[in-house]
Amino acid sequence: MAPDNQNFSEGLEGIAIAESAISLVEGEEGRLTYRGYSIEDITSPESTFEEIVALLYDGTLPNSDRVNEIQQLFEKERELSDGQIEIARRAAIETHPMFALQAAVATLGPMDNDFEQKVDTVTDRGLSLIAKVGHLVGIIAQAADGREYSGPLKGESHASMLVRMITGETPTDLQVRVMNALLILQADHSAGNASTFTARVVTSTKSEPEAVISAGIGALSGPAHGGANEASLRLFERIGKPDEAEAKITELLDEKFKIPGFGHRVYHVKDPRSKVIQQLATEVITENTLASDHYEIALTVEKVATERLGHRGLFPNVDLFSGCIFEAIGVPIDFFTPLFAAARTLGWMVNMQEQWDSGNRIFRPGQIYVGESYREYTNITDR
Ligand SMILES: CC(C)(COP(=O)(O)OP(=O)(O)OC[C@H]1O[C@@H](n2cnc3c(N)ncnc32)[C@H](O)[C@@H]1OP(=O)(O)O)[C@@H](O)C(=O)NCCC(=O)NCCS
Missing domain, CATH: 1.10.580.10 (Citrate Synthase, domain 1)
Incomplete structure (x- = not known):
């Protein structure tokens, strides 16, 4: 193992990549x-x-x-x-x-x-x-x-x-x-x-x-990342009925499934964008529609997952609710x-x-090399 003289942070957590x-x-x-x-x-x-x-x-x-x-x-x-x-x-x-x-x-x-x-x-x-x-x-x-x-x-x-x-x-x-x-x-x-x-x-x-x-x-x-809004709605479709949501989400969490629309690297409280979206949801989602069923399921996801994961700083992100209002305005x-x-x-x-x-310097981070060190080469005919 030959460390490349670098600090390593998985997922670049805690590393600033720009001044903005x-x-x-x-x-x-x-x-x-x-x-x-x-x-x-x-x-x-x-x-x-x-x-x-x-x-x-x-x-x-x-x-x-x-x-x-x-x-x-x-x-x-x-x-x-x-x-x-x-x-x-x-x-x-x-x-x-x-x-x-x-x-x-x-x-x-x-x-x-x-x-x-x-x-x-x-x-x-x-x-x-x-x-x-x-x-x-x-x-x-x-x-x-x-x-x-x-x-x-x-x-x-x-x-x-x-x-x-x-x-x-x-x-x-x-x-x-x-x-x-x-x-x-x-x-x-x-x-x-x-x-x-x-x-x-x-x-x-x-x-x-x-x-x-x-x-x-x-x-x-x-x-x-962005695909979580689609993934949330696909999950709500699979759950189907709002009154079955609590049991199904509990089961998924027991299986360590990562609920789309939940959790964030930076937010350790509820994503402020989801609060704005929920305000809009009250205006645009009408009762007894597919969107209202899905929104009800989203609220159950929020309740169940927050009870289970809130103490670890995991809360709804923008994608838990955004799909419901996209759906309510007719977006597939x-x-x-x-x-x-x-x-x-x-x-x-x-x-x-x-x-x-700001100068545009090329990104070229390093790595920690964990592979083999120098090895003797053998010709293919001798292997
Ligand atoms: C957003 C996300 C990628 C952040 O990832 P991260 O900062 O690398 O966090 P991790 O994936 O390492 O998760 C840390 C812990 O929380 C758990 N966790 C994170 N998000 C979770 C979720 N949505 N549902 C259930 N558990 C979750 C992980 O299982 C992990 O638990 P462990 O320590 O017991 O293994 C992650 O929360 C996630 O996959 N969320 C779902 C997808 C999503 O909504 N993405 C859009 C973000 S705006």
């Missing part, structure tokens, strides 16, 4: 702030995703002119070529929407591959891609549902476009409000979460923004995580910009 001024997760207090503003304040009924795009990029709360500017920019930049639309639609019928999205985003990349020469375009490219990724999620949803392509409408906000393209229906104000809130809540979560860390690692190799986003999507897809289960990706593209792109602004 974008968002702050305070795990003991259960607080999340973007540029110093609390998540509760910036998900007010009037808040829009475009407003938070401006906040995260500019560092200050925008006035309405700036929000309109972002809205107009998105309308222009979300345009895609016929080929890009066709590829996204084709991928949608071959694979899970998250993988289709990852593939489709990669096809947005340029013909050349040397981002350092173009680093002064990092803001424009980022903003353009946030608009385009949302559009791609809508395209993939239409194709997966066997519908014709029907692209963004003039004057349509990002949230409204997503609801309309995913559900196939004209959105209500409440659906748009919930979509805005979910996009805002999932837009960023410090530089250290797995997908943003991935985005920073890929940025550090001077990759193009499309490569950064598609790598982020890959990291987000796993059930230990396998589009929960792609929507998370559409939201988090904002965080990835602002983190990319921040990393370039």
